[in-house]
Amino acid sequence: MSIENINIGEGELEIMKVIWASGGELSSGEITKAVENKGWKRTTVSTFLSRLVEKGVLESEKRGNNYFYKALISKRDYSSMKAKSLISSLFDGSAKSLAACLFEEGNLTQNDIDELRAIFTKDKKQ
Numbered sequence: 001m002s003i004e005n006i007n008i009g010e011g012e013l014e015i016m017k018v019i020w021a022s023g024g025e026l027s028s029g030e031i032t033k034a035v036e037n038k039g040w041k042r043t044t045v046s047t048f049l050s051r052l053v054e055k056g057v058l059e060s061e062k063r064g065n066n067y068f069y070k071a072l073i074s075k076r077d078y079s080s081m082k083a084k085s086l087i088s089s090l091f092d093g094s095a096k097s098l099a100a101c102l103f104e105e106g107n108l109t110q111n112d113i114d115e116l117r118a119i120f121t122k123d124k125k126q
Helices: 010-022 028-034 042-054 075-090 095-104 110-125
Strands: 025-027 058-063 066-071
Touching: 010 025, 010 028, 010 042, 010 066, 010 075, 025 028, 028 042, 028 066, 042 058, 042 066, 075 095
Parallel strands: none
Antiparallel strands: 025 066, 058 066
16 A cells, blocks of 8 residues: 555544654554553554554564564655645645745744745755
């Protein structure tokens, strides 16, 4: 399955954030502990993990009595795909329209604007 076809739900995304933050692999117990503030039961976390494996986003490996999970896509790749999808579906393919919307709604700080300007200027020089 290509990354463009992957849809990760909100709960699943919370699991992915934990795994991405780890930078490696985690056991199901470690993942459950990391999201305990959500109030999810172990079976709920297990369901999310199974779905993510089915979607091709996670790889699982059983070692003894434990399952270990590793991300098959990076946070950057997933974020990029979702941003492209958002721009395509809501802004008719115009990244400029997205940026204008964020600016007009006051969602960009002066620091954000300065950082974006530096990125755009750097790209022009190359």
